[in-house]
Amino acid sequence: MTVVPKRSLMSLEPYDPGPLPRDLAASLGRPVIPLNANESPYGHSPSAEDRILKVLREGLNRYPDPLARELRGALSRHWGLPEDCFLVDNGLDGVITLLGITFLEEGDEVLHGGVTFSVYRSLAGRLGARSVEVPMRGDWSLDLKGFAERITPRTKLVFLCNPNNPTGTVFSHGELQEFLEKVPPGVLVVCDEAYGDFADLPDFPRTAEMIAQRDNLVMLRTFSKAYGLAGLRVGYIAGSKRVISHMRRAKEPYSVNALALAGALGALEDMGFLRSVVERVIREREELQGGLSALGVSFVRSYGNFVFLLFGASSDRVFHGLVERGIMVRHYGPLGAVRVTVGRPEENRAFLDALKEVL
Numbered sequence: 001m002t003v004v005p006k007r008s009l010m011s012l013e014p015y016d017p018g019p020l021p022r023d024l025a026a027s028l029g030r031p032v033i034p035l036n037a038n039e040s041p042y043g044h045s046p047s048a049e050d051r052i053l054k055v056l057r058e059g060l061n062r063y064p065d066p067l068a069r070e071l072r073g074a075l076s077r078h079w080g081l082p083e084d085c086f087l088v089d090n091g092l093d094g095v096i097t098l099l100g101i102t103f104l105e106e107g108d109e110v111l112h113g114g115v116t117f118s119v120y121r122s123l124a125g126r127l128g129a130r131s132v133e134v135p136m137r138g139d140w141s142l143d144l145k146g147f148a149e150r151i152t153p154r155t156k157l158v159f160l161c162n163p164n165n166p167t168g169t170v171f172s173h174g175e176l177q178e179f180l181e182k183v184p185p186g187v188l189v190v191c192d193e194a195y196g197d198f199a200d201l202p203d204f205p206r207t208a209e210m211i212a213q214r215d216n217l218v219m220l221r222t223f224s225k226a227y228g229l230a231g232l233r234v235g236y237i238a239g240s241k242r243v244i245s246h247m248r249r250a251k252e253p254y255s256v257n258a259l260a261l262a263g264a265l266g267a268l269e270d271m272g273f274l275r276s277v278v279e280r281v282i283r284e285r286e287e288l289q290g291g292l293s294a295l296g297v298s299f300v301r302s303y304g305n306f307v308f309l310l311f312g313a314s315s316d317r318v319f320h321g322l323v324e325r326g327i328m329v330r331h332y333g334p335l336g337a338v339r340v341t342v343g344r345p346e347e348n349r350a351f352l353d354a355l356k357e358v359l
């Protein structure tokens with residue numbers, strides 16, 4: 001007899017982030033450009049740093065506010081929703097785990113796209129729920145009609161990633177409205193808008209407005225992407241007071257540390273910085289896509305801070321060729337695809353130069 005984990009975990013592999021940029025640089029003997037994790041290349045706002053330093057100077061001997069009242073106050077002003085409609089946790093990863101702990105019974109179904117953020121699938125495995133994939137449309141976008149068709153009496157959570165990681169596609173306000181009309185009230189629709197800041201689609205869902213009118217829709221947002229605070233680990237959910245109060249029953253009191261709360265608050269106080277990052281990323285994304293077209297590479301038009309490239313059978317060769325040249329990207333081997341994060345202008349040029357060599 002040995003110690004065994006619960007059965008539903010056995011279909012999951014431990015998360016493998018690959019080598020650290022530093023270690024890869026050492027083994028290649030050259031600098032590397034990390035374009036594999038959809039991080040911002042532009043750092044964070046000075047006001048985030050000021051707030052963090054202030055907390056540090058005051059000392060870390062006291063516990064942080066488990067209710068994150070100051071940050072939730074700022075989020076309430078930012079979105080025009082009551083404070084009780086927000087819950088802050090240890091990155092969106094933490095928020096997603098909390099959604100599972102709060103709502104999933106063993107055997108419940110979690111619906112998500114066939115090619116989407118992998119944590120939705122692992123959530124189901126971690127909690128003994130069933131992950132149900134909805135095949136992507138031919139253009140690599142989420143098939144909202146397909147989602148509606150797959151809802152059963154066991155469906156509890158529906159994850160809609162918008163823009164979708166890794167394919168970069170978006171659905172519109174109208175498409176979301178139409179979908180919601182087909183969803184029974186006991187199914188929670190989770191719009192994961194981790195990359196929402198980059199979605200320059202005129203009709204991008206105004207999810208926060210819709211939340212005020214219904215009980216089974218929530219929006220996820222993070223400070224890890226456009227705000228450039230991936231290392232701090234702060235994400236939040238906006239939803240009805242009822243949904244948020246259920247989640248508070250299950251939340252670890254001190255899951256967000258004092259530095260993280262302070263940094264996120266500072267970041268929210270500097271919308272000028274956010275706007276300048278978003279502008280630069282969008283400009284560079286368009287530039288990068290232009291460069292890809294010029295090389296004749298097929299890709300999915302993106303509304304995020306990354307682009308999904310389709311190489312078919314040669315994706316292995318392309319991926320390894322890029323890594324050898326110090327360009328870190330994410331490989332989706334079984335799909336014959338590679339995802340590249342939009343970097344600084346010179347990083348994107350280095351990526352395109354390396355790609356040209358390996359094609």
Ligand code: PMP
Nearest residue numbers: 091092093117165194222224235
């Ligand atoms: N949702 C999506 C779609 C993501 O891509 C990510 C990060 N890769 C997350 C959530 C988790 O973000 P966080 O850093 O806030 O945990």
